[in-house]
Amino acid sequence: MKKTLQQFAGNLTDSAKDLAPIVLVVAFFQIVVLHQPIPNLEGIILGTGFVLIGLTLFMHGLKLGLFPIGEVLAFSFVKKGSIFWLLSFAFALGFGATIAEPDLIVMANEAAKVAQLGGIINTDNELNNYAQTLRYTVAIAVGLSVVVGVVKILKGWSIQYLIISGYLLVIVVTFFAPEFIIGIAYDSGGVTTGPITVPLLTALGVGLSSSIRARNPLIDGFGMIAIASLLPIIAVMLFGILQ
Amino acid sequence: MHIGHEFLQTFWAVMPIVVILFGFQLAILKQKIPHLQRIIVGFVLVWVGLTFLIIGLEQALFPLGKLMAIQLTSLDFINNPNDWKSYYWVYIFSACIGFATTIAEPSLLAVAIKANQVSGGFIKIKALRITVAIGVAIGIALGSFRIVAGLPLHYFIISGYLLVLIQTYFSPKSIVALAYDSGGVTTSIVTVPIIAALGLGISGAIEGRNPLIDGFGLIAFASLFPIMSVMAYVQLIEFFKQTESK
Numbered sequence: 001m002k003k004t005l006q007q008f009a010g011n012l013t014d015s016a017k018d019l020a021p022i023v024l025v026v027a028f029f030q031i032v033v034l035h036q037p038i039p040n041l042e043g044i045i046l047g048t049g050f051v052l053i054g055l056t057l058f059m060h061g062l063k064l065g066l067f068p069i070g071e072v073l074a075f076s077f078v079k080k081g082s083i084f085w086l087l088s089f090a091f092a093l094g095f096g097a098t099i100a101e102p103d104l105i106v107m108a109n110e111a112a113k114v115a116q117l118g119g120i121i122n123t124d125n126e127l128n129n130y131a132q133t134l135r136y137t138v139a140i141a142v143g144l145s146v147v148v149g150v151v152k153i154l155k156g157w158s159i160q161y162l163i164i165s166g167y168l169l170v171i172v173v174t175f176f177a178p179e180f181i182i183g184i185a186y187d188s189g190g191v192t193t194g195p196i197t198v199p200l201l202t203a204l205g206v207g208l209s210s211s212i213r214a215r216n217p218l219i220d221g222f223g224m225i226a227i228a229s230l231l232p233i234i235a236v237m238l239f240g241i242l243q
Numbered sequence: 244m245h246i247g248h249e250f251l252q253t254f255w256a257v258m259p260i261v262v263i264l265f266g267f268q269l270a271i272l273k274q275k276i277p278h279l280q281r282i283i284v285g286f287v288l289v290w291v292g293l294t295f296l297i298i299g300l301e302q303a304l305f306p307l308g309k310l311m312a313i314q315l316t317s318l319d320f321i322n323n324p325n326d327w328k329s330y331y332w333v334y335i336f337s338a339c340i341g342f343a344t345t346i347a348e349p350s351l352l353a354v355a356i357k358a359n360q361v362s363g364g365f366i367k368i369k370a371l372r373i374t375v376a377i378g379v380a381i382g383i384a385l386g387s388f389r390i391v392a393g394l395p396l397h398y399f400i401i402s403g404y405l406l407v408l409i410q411t412y413f414s415p416k417s418i419v420a421l422a423y424d425s426g427g428v429t430t431s432i433v434t435v436p437i438i439a440a441l442g443l444g445i446s447g448a449i450e451g452r453n454p455l456i457d458g459f460g461l462i463a464f465a466s467l468f469p470i471m472s473v474m475a476y477v478q479l480i481e482f483f484k485q486t487e488s489k
Contacts, residue, residue, distance in 0.1 A: 018352070021343035022433075026307055029336055034314050038307070047303025051347075054295030057288045058349055065285020067357075068278065069264055076272045089267045096259035102252070102297075103435055114456060159420040160411050167404040174397050183396055183459030190430030190462040195293065196260055198350035198428055202357045210361075217361040218417050225354075226423030229466060 008056070015055040023048065062199050070203025071210075078211040083154070087147050093204070094146035094228065097197040098139040107191050108134040111184045118180045120243060134239060141235035142192050142228050146201065149224035153208045153215060159223035166230040173237045181240030188236045189229035201225055246298060253294045261286060296349075300433065308340065308437040312444030321448075327392045333445060334384045340437060341383035341465065345376035350431040358421050366421070371473070375425045378472030379465045383438055386464030390445045393452065396460040403467040410474040415481065422473035426466040438465060 030036050038044060077086045098104060112131040115121050121130050152162060174182060201224045209215035268274055276282060314320060315333050323329045345351060355368040389399055411419055430438075438461045446457040 018347045021346050022304065022340075025336075025339040025343045026304075026311070029311055029315070029332075029339070030307075033332055033336075034311070034320070036314065039310070040306075044303040044307060047299045047301075050295045050299025050302065051304070052299070054292045054297070054299055055347070055349060056292070058292030058296055059352060061285045061288025061290075061292055062349075062353055063285070063356075065282045065289055067353075068285070069268075069276065069282050072274075072277060073264060073268055073272070076268060076274045080272055085267070085271050089263070089271075092263045092267075093260070096263045100256045100259055102256060103432070117453075117456075158416075159423060163423055164408060164411070167408070171401055171404065174401070180456055183456065183463075186396065186400055186463035187459050187461075190427060190466040191435060193350065193427040193431065195350050195432050196257060196289070198431065199353035200260065202354050202424075206357055206361055216417075218358070219420060221361060222354075222358070222420035222424045224424070225427040226420070229427035 011056045011060055012052065015052050015059070018055065019048065019052060058195070066196070066199050067203045070200050071207035074204050074207025075211045078208065086150060090146040090150040091143040093200065095139045095143035097194070097200065098142040098192050099135065101192065101194045101197070103191045103194060104135055104138055107184070107188060114180050114184065134236065137235050137239045138188055138192060138232045141232040145228035145231040146224060149201070149205065149227050150208065152223065153205060153212070153220050156215060156220060159226065163226055163230065166227070166234070170230070170233050173234055176241055177237040178240050181237060185233050185236035185240065189233045192232050193225050193229055198225055201228065249298050250294050253290055253297065257286070257290050257293070296432065300436070305436050305440065309440040309444065311336070312441045313448070316445050316448035327388065330391050333387055333391065337387040337441060338380040338384040340441070341434070342376045342380040344434040344437050345379040345429050346372060347433050348429060348431050351375055351428045354424060354428050374472050374476040375429055375469040378469030379429050379434070381472070382464040382468030383461055386461040387441065387445055389460070390442060390452065390457050391449060393457070396463070400463055400467065403471070407467070407470050410471060410478070413478060414474045415477060418474065418477045422470050425469040425473045429469050430462050430466050434465065435462060438462060
């Protein structure tokens with residue numbers, strides 16, 4: 001018990017160090033540059049306390065739960081040797097983690113408003129439909145990204161060729177995409193990779209490449225997040241072209 | 244505060260993943276889960292921690308960040324709204340807040356821990372985080388400038404891609420995948436809302452910019468520049484090693 005508490009105090013100090021830059025930047029700009037008082041100071045101190053505790057618990061939970069189970073699954077799949085189930089799992093994981101991502105829901109709604117502004121959709125019903133379809137488009141794209149990422153590890157493909165072809169595709173599709181969707185599309189790549197998806201995909205990639213003898217976890221284990229940030233860009237632009 | 248509501252919302256965000264993970268392990272792989280108790284505790288901590296984190300961010304950081312973005316771009320503060328140079332505090336703020344939020348980003352910490360583990364300690368957790376944060380700082384400052392100056396987004400992104408291509412060619416193979424991943428990692432729960440607010444604030448303040456169209460794109464900058472900074476960092480280390488051994 002004492003050891004757990006000591007560990008918790010240590011983690012809390014680490015989180016405090018991680019948050020210090022934000023507090024410094026905000027205080028400096030508010031007081032020195034803008035010469036403004038900090039509004040609702042108590043609320044902000046309380047909120048910062050919440051962030052501190054939240055960050056500490058979250059990081060601890062990752063180490064106890066998410067990291068180990070990601071690696072256990074990777075190991076079990078390699079032992080079972082069923083490619084079909086491994087790829088189904090990969091797709092389900094990417095899709096499932098993304099469809100519920102709060103950032104993505106916000107972004108899809110914003111994008112629908114932009115489309116309405118551009119006169120592409122008119123009624124509220126169409127607005128909801130547009131946001132919904134966009135969300136599914138991105139989630140399917142992330143699901144496929146994880147599949148590609150797993151195949152990459154199994155086959156030992158080099159990440160740079162995949163990413164470079166992806167970039168070229170992005171550039172080509174950009175020329176055909178309607179102007180208003182480009183900014184949203186480029187941003188959608190960054191939005192999909194949330195706080196649960198990232199650790200899980202990293203654990204899966206590192207776990208798979210450690211379980212397969214011919215793979216190096218540093219070279220082959222990473223890269224899945226990069227793919228998951230790239231495919232949605234292409235998917236959203238295609239969505240914009242087809243709409 | 245709707246604490247209960249937040250708990251429910253993060254619950255529904257975590258739940259699909261739990262179902263997929265446990266479902267595949269138990270039903271398809273038909274394997275037991277080792278250290279089940281510890282893993283369940285871990286998931287509960289992730290859930291509770293995430294909820295606290297989001298409540299805290301929404302209470303403290305986001306409103307203040309949005310307010311500051313508006314204040315920094317308001318006409319009382321900017322001398323000449325038609326001159327991109329008079330927005331220098333906006334660029335400095337963009338860089339500082341980009342750096343600071345990246346350091347606090349839990350996703351990046353998670354990847355840094357794993358990278359440290361699998362590289363046998365060669366990749367230092369702190370160094371990786373600072374390098375990525377510098378990349379985000381440069382990216383967001385440049386992205387803010389783009390919104391102020393009204394230049395097309397895809398010129399910047401496409402030139403960025405070309406630079407990444409050139410750097411990839413010269414980079415040691417072992418770092419490439421991690422560098423590419425650093426791009427997606429940085430733009431997570433702490434960073435995205437703040438820089439999205441910044442983009443909307445800047446484009447809302449400047450005449451002729453439409454926040455709904457010009458406000459987007461900052462996240463793309465924030466995902467592109469860390470790729471370059473991580474590769475540049477490793478290239479610098481190699482360069483100094485070579486000159487030292489000569």
